[in-house]
Structures are given as C-alpha cells and as structure tokens.
Amino acid sequence: MTRFCIAIILLLISENCISQHGYWQQKVDYEMDIVFDHEKHQFSGKQNLVYTNHSPDTLNRVFFHLYFNAFQPGSSMDVRSRTISDPDPRIKDRIQTLSESEVGYHKIHSILQDGQPVRYTVEGTLMTIMLNSPLLPNTSCTFHLDFESQVPVQIRRSGRNNSEGVDYTMTQWYPKMAEYDADGWHTDPYVCREFHGVFGTFDVNITLDSQYVVGGTGVLQNPEVTQTKSESRTWRFVAENVHDFAWAADPEFVRSSAFTSNGTELNFYHLKDTTINDNWHRLEEQTVKLFDIMNERFGEYPYPQFSVIQAGDGGMEYPMCTMIAGTGSFGGLVSVTVHEAIHNWYYGVLATNELKYPWMDEGFTTFAQNIVLDLLGKRNSANPHKRSYESYIKHVTNKTEEPLTTHADHYEINASYGVASYSKGCVFLSQLEYILGKDVFYKGMKSYFNEWKFKHPTPTDFKRVMEKTSGLELDWYFEGWIGTTKQIDYSIASVFTEGENTQIVIEKKGGLHLPIEITLQLEEAQETYYIPIERMRGAKKDSTLIHKTAWPWAFPSYSLIVERKLSEIKRIEIDQQQRTADVDLTNNVSPMVDPTESFKADH
Numbered sequence: 001m002t003r004f005c006i007a008i009i010l011l012l013i014s015e016n017c018i019s020q021h022g023y024w025q026q027k028v029d030y031e032m033d034i035v036f037d038h039e040k041h042q043f044s045g046k047q048n049l050v051y052t053n054h055s056p057d058t059l060n061r062v063f064f065h066l067y068f069n070a071f072q073p074g075s076s077m078d079v080r081s082r083t084i085s086d087p088d089p090r091i092k093d094r095i096q097t098l099s100e101s102e103v104g105y106h107k108i109h110s111i112l113q114d115g116q117p118v119r120y121t122v123e124g125t126l127m128t129i130m131l132n133s134p135l136l137p138n139t140s141c142t143f144h145l146d147f148e149s150q151v152p153v154q155i156r157r158s159g160r161n162n163s164e165g166v167d168y169t170m171t172q173w174y175p176k177m178a179e180y181d182a183d184g185w186h187t188d189p190y191v192c193r194e195f196h197g198v199f200g201t202f203d204v205n206i207t208l209d210s211q212y213v214v215g216g217t218g219v220l221q222n223p224e225v226t227q228t229k230s231e232s233r234t235w236r237f238v239a240e241n242v243h244d245f246a247w248a249a250d251p252e253f254v255r256s257s258a259f260t261s262n263g264t265e266l267n268f269y270h271l272k273d274t275t276i277n278d279n280w281h282r283l284e285e286q287t288v289k290l291f292d293i294m295n296e297r298f299g300e301y302p303y304p305q306f307s308v309i310q311a312g313d314g315g316m317e318y319p320m321c322t323m324i325a326g327t328g329s330f331g332g333l334v335s336v337t338v339h340e341a342i343h344n345w346y347y348g349v350l351a352t353n354e355l356k357y358p359w360m361d362e363g364f365t366t367f368a369q370n371i372v373l374d375l376l377g378k379r380n381s382a383n384p385h386k387r388s389y390e391s392y393i394k395h396v397t398n399k400t401e402e403p404l405t406t407h408a409d410h411y412e413i414n415a416s417y418g419v420a421s422y423s424k425g426c427v428f429l430s431q432l433e434y435i436l437g438k439d440v441f442y443k444g445m446k447s448y449f450n451e452w453k454f455k456h457p458t459p460t461d462f463k464r465v466m467e468k469t470s471g472l473e474l475d476w477y478f479e480g481w482i483g484t485t486k487q488i489d490y491s492i493a494s495v496f497t498e499g500e501n502t503q504i505v506i507e508k509k510g511g512l513h514l515p516i517e518i519t520l521q522l523e524e525a526q527e528t529y530y531i532p533i534e535r536m537r538g539a540k541k542d543s544t545l546i547h548k549t550a551w552p553w554a555f556p557s558y559s560l561i562v563e564r565k566l567s568e569i570k571r572i573e574i575d576q577q578q579r580t581a582d583v584d585l586t587n588n589v590s591p592m593v594d595p596t597e598s599f600k601a602d603h
C-alpha cells in the first residue's frame with residue numbers, strides 16, 4: 001500500500017469519526033445448534049453467544065427477547081390484539097384459543113456466563129439475566145444457553161403450517177439478545193410490531209428430518225447437505241454483519257437462483273405447485289432488476305446472497321431474506337418482493353430502531369418501492385408516491401393522526417401506525433427530495449447508506465447527512481413533519497396590479513412551513529418562482545426556477561412581486577407538481593377569470 005493510499009484511508013477514517021463522534025454499538029457473535037423434532041414441532045437448542053460491550057457503561061444485567069412466548073393465551077400480544085379497536089385480522093383473538101400443543105414457547109433449561117451458572121427471570125417475552133460479574137466497557141463475556149422451544153401454530157409472521165401449506169416459518173424463533181444503545185436498554189414486550197437488534201455474526205446448525213429443504217439468512221456452508229442420504233440432515237448457515245437470523249423449511253420447497261449484475265446470488269424457494277411455478281419463475285428477472293436499481297440509486301447491497309421464500313403470512317423482512325405469501329397474482333408477488341427486499345437497505349443495513357422510528361424503515365422502504373415499481377412497470381409517473389400522499393391526506397381528514405414520534409407499539413389504532421409509518425414516512429422523503437432537488441437528494445441518500453451501514457442511525461444522523469450534502473439547514477422540517485401533526489396549506493390570498501408588475505400575496509394557512517414554488521401560466525409559456533424559507537439558510541440549486549427572497553417563518557403571508565403585467569397572467573398555481581402534501585388544493589390555484597381585474601380570494 002502506498003503512503004498516499006494510507007493517507008487517504010486515514011482521512012476517510014477521521015472524517016467518519018468526525019461525523020459519528022461518540023457513536024458506539026454492541027456486538028453479538030452467535031453459535032447455535034438446533035435439533036428439530038418435526039413430529040412434535042419442537043426443537044432443542046444450544047446457544048453460545050459472545051457479547052461485547054462497546055458502551056462506556058458497566059452492565060450488571062442483560063436482557064433477551066423470547067418472542068415465541070407471545071403466542072400464549074393472556075400474553076401482551078394476545079391482550080393487545082383483543083383490546084385495540086382495529087385488530088389485525090390475522091391475530092384477532094386467535095392466540096386466546098391456542099391449545100397447549102399449539103402455543104409457542106421458549107423454556108430455558110440453563111444459562112452460564114463464562115462457564116458459571118447465572119440467575120435469570122422470565123416475564124412474558126423478556127428474560128433478564130443478573131450477571132455474576134459486571135461487564136465492563138470494551139470487554140466481552142460468553143453466554144451459554146440450553147433451551148427447548150415449541151413452534152406455535154402460525155398466527156402472525158412466525159409459526160408452523162401457514163395458510164399456503166408451508167411447514168415452518170422460523171422467524172423471531174431463538175433467545176435473542178436485546179439491544180443496548182445510547183438510549184439504554186430496549187426491553188419492549190413483543191406485541192407483534194417492530195424490532196431493534198444487535199449487529200454481529202450468526203453461525204447456525206439446523207438439524208432436521210432429511211425430507212426438508214431449508215432456506216434463510218446467511219450463506220449455506222455445506223450445499224452438499226441436500227445430497228446426504230441419512231434420516232436427518234444438518235444445514236449450516238453463516239451470516240455476518242446482520243442483526244437477526246430467520247429460516248423456513250418445507251419438504252416441497254423447490255429452489256431456483258439468479259444473479260444480480262454485480263454478482264449477488266438471489267435464491268427463490270416456493271412450494272411445488274403448477275399454479276404458481278410460472279409466477280415464481282418470472283419473479284426472478286424482476287428481482288434482479290430490483291436489486292440493480294437499488295444498488296445504483298440507494299447504495300450497494302452488501303451481502304453475498306438474498307432469498308425470497310414462500311412462507312409467513314403476507315410479507316416480512318429479515319436480513320438477507322424475506323418470507324412472503326406466494327399464491328397471489330404476479331403483480332402482487334412482485335410488489336411484495338420489492339417492498340420486503342428493499343427493507344434490507346432500510347432495516348437490514350441501516351438498522352434504525354424501528355420501535356422508535358418506524359417511519360425510517362417503513363416510510364423509506366415505501367418511497368424506494370414506489371420508485372422501483374414505477375421503473376419496473378415503465379410507468380414514468382409524474383409522482384410515483386401519489387398514493388402515499390392520498391393516504392396521508394385521508395388520514396388528516398379523518399383526524400386520526402398521531403405524530404411520527406409515537407412509539408410503534410403505542411399508536412391508538414393500527415391504522416394510525418400504518419399511515420404514519422408507511423405513507424407519512426414516504427411523503428417525508430418525497431418532500432425532502434422536493435426541498436433539496438433530485439440530484440442532491442440522491443447523493444445524500446447514498447451518503448447516508450455508506451456512512452451508516454451496519455449501524456443504528458437516528459433521525460438526527462439522517463438529518464446531519466442531508467444537511468452536509470445539501471449545505472442547507474433542515475431542523476425546521478424534521479421538527480415540524482416528525483414532531484407534530486401540523487399541516488401544510490398555502491393559499492393564494494390576493495393578486496393585484498402594482499405599477500408595471502403584479503403582486504401575488506401567498507398566505508400560510510397551515511402550521512407547517514415549506515419552500516414553495518409558484519407557477520405562472522402566460523400566453524405561451526410558464527415560469528416558476530421559488531420562495532425558500534428563511535430557516536433553510538440557503539436555497540435549492542435549480543436554475544429553471546426564478547429565485548426570490550426567503551420567507552421568515554413568523555410571517556403569515558408573503559408578497560411575491562413578479563415582473564409581469566396582470567393581463568399577461570392566465571393562471572397562478574402553488575406547487576403545480578403537487579410534491580408538497582398541501583391539505584387543501586382548492587386554494588392553490590388562481591384562475592384569472594377576467595385578466596384585467598384584480599383577484600381576491602374568498603377561501
């Protein structure tokens with residue numbers, strides 16, 4: 001390596017440190033041996049976990065999630081589903097009716113810390129381990145767990161015998177170390193919503209009857225296992241830089257493969273079924289295209305493989321794989337694959353705490369999904385996020401909105417969580433693209449991916465990347481759109497002659513402030529004026545716009561003077577492209593009924 005290269009590397013490292021000063025994260029290294037009894041739907045497990053404390057704190061206790069315990073009558077997940085006013089129809093009261101052989105559980109037989117037994121307690125889906133000796137900063141300890149689990153009947157996401165006949169969907173299926181970060185421990189009881197996990201390596205041996213075909217997270221280390229002639233087979237998967245591990249198994253799985261342009265192996269597992277074989281075959285090409293588009297626009301998928309697996313109960317993301325329903329229409333199959341695969345960017349690699357910021361994984365994924373589906377379908381839509389805008393506006397009209405700062409588990413109703421996370425989260429990015437301009441926005445999205453991959457970025461981390469990329473201040477946008485349920489509503493209040501010019505008075509009727517663009521329709525041309533807001537401390541770089549002075553937030557209105565006679569102007573429109581989620585479009589347009597007359601709005 002030349003001295004020049006070393007200097008460059010040191011510069012990159014120091015720049016990275018400057019942008020993420022003080023950042024730390026914990027590390028896990030799992031080794032698991034699982035022996036499966038498919039007749040009882042149970043398995044015994046041995047887990048060897050090296051846990052490294054990179055925090056500046058001394059830890060006296062640690063926590064594990066025991067997700068399968070949620071599938072028992074009287075669990076928090078069961079009660080939440082029976083008491084929320086709009087329960088997920090897949091759950092409803094189904095947990096309450098599970099028999100002993102149908103529930104899920106993790107029974108912990110013993111836990112050792114560095115070879116010595118430790119005390120532990122279990123409350124629902126959470127286990128607390130009181131450490132024998134405190135875990136000091138920058139030290140590791142090893143936990144050895146002996147456990148036995150029962151796979152629940154498929155209720156939601158994980159379980160056995162799903163509605164399409166897949167035997168095992170093994171997700172959230174092992175005792176999983178809870179995350180400890182700058183916010184402290186994350187010990188949320190599982191009510192079947194979002195996740196937050198510790199990055200590290202997984203080395204997993206799964207032994208089960210040789211009739212089964214297994215697919216999941218990681219890379220299969222012994223592909224020859226499929227040829228083994230014995231009663232049982234041991235499948236060994238290894239995954240690095242992931243925060244979860246999932247797998248699925250069925251005797252009827254057929255596997256096919258394809259490769260992305262840069263060599264990532266894509267694997268497809270579906271049930272042998274003549275009615276779906278063709279759809280799954282056609283899905284391969286679409287998935288290759290999807291990865292190529294994502295790599296080019298949002299950052300390069302960093303793992304060697306990805307599996308699309310028919311399993312679960314709809315679509316759910318896991319590192320390096322997804323479990324999706326497989327019997328629907330081809331369009332539905334593509335759409336769900338696109339969404340769940342994109343989660344490997346926004347969830348898998350950029351592992352935000354989804355419980356605190358569900359809009360950062362669901363909203364960002366929905367945004368990229370809209371772009372990818374538009375390209376795959378060659379639709380060339382003016383606004384591929386239109387449905388997300390409509391869904392958000394409807395939500396505002398229904399008065400069911402809660403701020404995006406709401407914890408994912410604690411939205412009053414499921415619908416509020418859904419619209420906030422998926423639709424309002426998508427509109428957040430779409431408006432940010434409008435605020436920054438397309439080129440700067442995509443440059444920022446790639447920087448965000450590259451700077452924060454394999455980490456847990458927060459909204460502030462994302463904001464800082466976008467600020468540094470654009471040279472604009474963005475706190476006002478994050479505060480308003482995420483922290484409040486205030487709305488955007490600009491209106492043309494009045495238009496009148498001012499000597500040789502025309503004055504257009506724009507009123508800010510909503511509580512949220514955004515830069516605005518006002519398009520004038522002239523006899524044979526259009527021109528668009530751009531009013532940045534003062535707190536941006538700059539403006540979007542776009543030479544097609546006529547730039548005006550900034551609008552200070554405290555001012556309820558803005559007088560736009562244009563060097564046009566009133567008689568020249570046929571129509572005035574705020575946000576012609578409809579990229580802002582303006583809740584009332586009726587007052588955005590000023591038709592010049594009689595171009596010689598001044599106009600005074602009555603709305």
Ligand SMILES: [Zn+2]
Nearest residue numbers: 339343362365
């Ligand atoms: Zn999603």
